[in-house]
Amino acid sequence: MNAIRKPQVRRVRIKELLMKIIFLSAALFSTAAVLIICLFLFARGIPAINEIGWLNFLTGTRWKPSDVPPSFGILPMIVGSVYATGLAIAMGGPVGILAAIFISKFSPPKIRRFINAAVGLMAGIPSVVYGYFGMVVIVPAIGNAFGVSGASLLAAGIMLAIMILPTIIQLSVSAIDAVPATYYEGALAVGATHEQSVFRVVVPAARSGVLSAIILGVGRAIGETMAVTMVIGNQAVMPDSLIHGARTMTTNIITEMGYAVDLHYDALIATGVVLFVFILIINFSFSILKNRGIKYDGS
Amino acid sequence: MTAADQHALRRERALRKRLEWRILLKHPASLLMRLAAYTAAFLTVGVLLYLLVHNIVRGIPHLNGNLFAWKYSSENLSLVPALINTLIMTALALLLAVPIGVGAAIYLVEYSQQTSKIIRVIRLTTETLAGIPSIVYGLFGSLFFVRFLGWGMSLIAGTCTMAIVILPLVIRSTEEALLAVPDAWREASYALGAGKLRTVFTVVLPAAIPGILAGIILATGRIVGESAAVMYTAGSVAEIPSGRNFFRDPVRTLAVHMYILSSEGLHPGSSYATGLVLMVMVLILNTLSRYFAKRLRTKAGQKDANE
Incomplete structure (x- = not known):
């Protein structure tokens, strides 16, 4: 087993591991992107729906953003x-x-x-x-x-x-x-x-x-x-x-x-x-x- | 094949055709089915040809010097700044997305066990990313890059948004390209004492280049044709960014330019011409992409045959 532990071999191993981690993080990037997209959309959208009222928003038939008070029915x-x-x-x-x-x-x-x-x-x-x-x-x-x-x-x-x-x-x-x-x-x-x-x-x-x-x-x-x-x-x-x-x-x-x-x-x-x-x-x-x-x- | 053989073959074909028609006349339902299929195919090709011819005929007379002036003004309606902005954005977005996409594909194909949970998650999210419509990307870009990171509507915000849009495209085509490389090549490389990394970089990747290139070109076409995702992330200023604020300048891409021109409705001629330029660009890119994809397939096919 001693032969395997030569310094060059160890260096190669570290390099292999390092690159594997780099590839893995590249692969995880799209997962992260989906999560961030969901997070930002929902974090901003859900409170807005709460403020408008779920029923008013989803079943309201009037979309008048510039009226006073505005209606946001989609x-x-x-x-x-x-x-x-x-x-x-x-x-x-x-x-x-x-x-x-x-x-x-x-x-x-x-x-x-x-x-x-x-x-x-x-x-x-x-x-x-x-x-x-x-x-x-x-x-x-x-x-x-x-x-x-x-x-x-x-x-x-x-x-x-x-x-x-x-x-x-x-x-x-x-x-x-x-x-x-x-x-x-x-x-x-x-x-x-x-x-x-x-x-x-x-x-x-x-x-x-x-x-x-x-x-x-x-x-x-x-x-x-x-x-x-x-x-x-x-x-x-x-x-x-x-x-x-x-x-x-x-x-x-x-x-x-x-x-x-x-x-x-x-x-x-x-x-x-x-x-x-x-x-x-x-x-x-x-x-x-x-x-x-x-x-x-x-x- | 002798002339007599050819003659016999032709006769047989003619006979078969006559027989076919006799069967069809006996079965009116079959005739109807055939007609329906023919009509649908004809309709599809007809719509495409009509669109192409209509655009070409109306567009070509307006492809003049004004349209290609260096600076945009409301008189010349030049598309040059928008075109250059599109090229800059494409280059930058590819610079961001290609290394990540290729790296991800390498991990998915070369390193992972195909059944592991993390792979399933990565595949699922990549598929989800591919299915998200441009407008949602536009919203996200506007929320995250433009507002949260405070970049404003700018070249860099549009570029980052587009990099995410094309990421699944790059991943998928690279994956396909890597899968097309025969396993025997990898095994041969291992047998010669090469490690995983060396195998990937000296054996697998070079063989997969045409497929990866096909994906990159397809992604370029997507960026050039995209409008909904960049309109409110990159902005709509028809000037080439310059100087210190290069990345933070708002820019108008060609597709957005086309949208603005045509929805104003004041300059139908220039709209046609701009649309024609846009269309020809995208079609050339797509054809190139198909060419490289085919080369990958035939190359891989030859390899299989050689084994």
Whole structure:
């Protein structure tokens, strides 16, 4: 054993240990970041909600920060976020899943490569560029069609549907690709057509993956800020119609952050806390689904 | 393959196609399913092409000298200061996030037992970090860097916020890159008497470079395209920071510049042109990133084949 205790060996050991500690602290950095983010948001947001009153804040329908006395009810924004996200999923979900089915099961390799590249491009376009596109194309189109200003929940829904397409498509494609070929072949063997095999056997077998794609899409949609701000009209009122303006939690924060002070500022942080809780729930269900997955027999 | 073979192959393909259509006509439901899938794919590509063409056609005529003047004014609406600010912020944020991210990935892949509790916590929090929307990062940055640390809206506050935003991206892509390096390489290195540290730095990391680079470029794209997280942390002053207060000067990045221009609604032409520049930058970065990621994959694949 004496040979091992040579000074050089000890030096190497110390160096190894030191670097291990450095790597570990780097790894712990993201944990620390999450903790600090939670700490700062909650430490500032919760007292604000206490001051406003939980019921007034979460179920109040009036958001009038500059009234005397001010009202800080964010129900219109919660409803706005839910509507906009719901619209996005209702439009983007089916299109995304069907496009994923096309990519995975109906496209020859060349077209598959082309569409994959296109979807990759879509994922990379910045929110502001999408937002401007919505502002100059979608909003006027809705305005002309219904004789309104056009900046509306519907515009936000369409905008978000486009923006979550790449997320849904990419994840669904990998879920569908992961289903073993034997499922498909078995269906063909009992006389199903290619389409029946794909839609009735392969896609149902991939449902947990497809569902997690949708959930991730929900997360993207509910957290999107800039593009929505540019098309939704930003009226802090309860949404009464799809073609009228509304406001989401994210746009509430971004529109008023610039000039908010005191309780108003804290109320915006509190809006962020509510949004954050939504996101945590969504991410949590996503990781449960992902980890559960489906174990395919015989693969 | 002879010409006759090719001819036979073509005939068989044509036959199969005709058969396929006959089956589809017998099963209208199947035809409908196929049509739905085709329509969805067409719609997706159509939307993207429309957006690209629309932006390019409207943007190119306004890409003029004014837009690239050295100093911003309300007449020329130059994007140069915003562009330079974006580059500075990107470089600084990468400088902060890359060493931490790569170090974290090395620990996660090379040092830890995959089942240990601390790893599960680190993975969970990294995933959480990746799922937090930009606006929440913006709020946090405004609370922590701008107010709590008293940095004000500044280059450094925006940079630190963005460093946290891209951290999970860097960690994940480095992890993937490290995992793609075959274990046989590590074992060979140990067999030659190298320690863990030497193995990591001389064998594993060099092989993983393309993947790490792909992650860094992707992170760059994220910083360039980000607006919600920097608007109220970095500010919106369209000037290049200089002199003593370099880090404490408020700055406007390109994406924020684009947002301000377009929400004013007074200069549609310049908005299109700025958006075009922004979009082209991000798309080039993403394509580069995919190129490096592919190189990592093919390299790792070759290694597997050589084993």
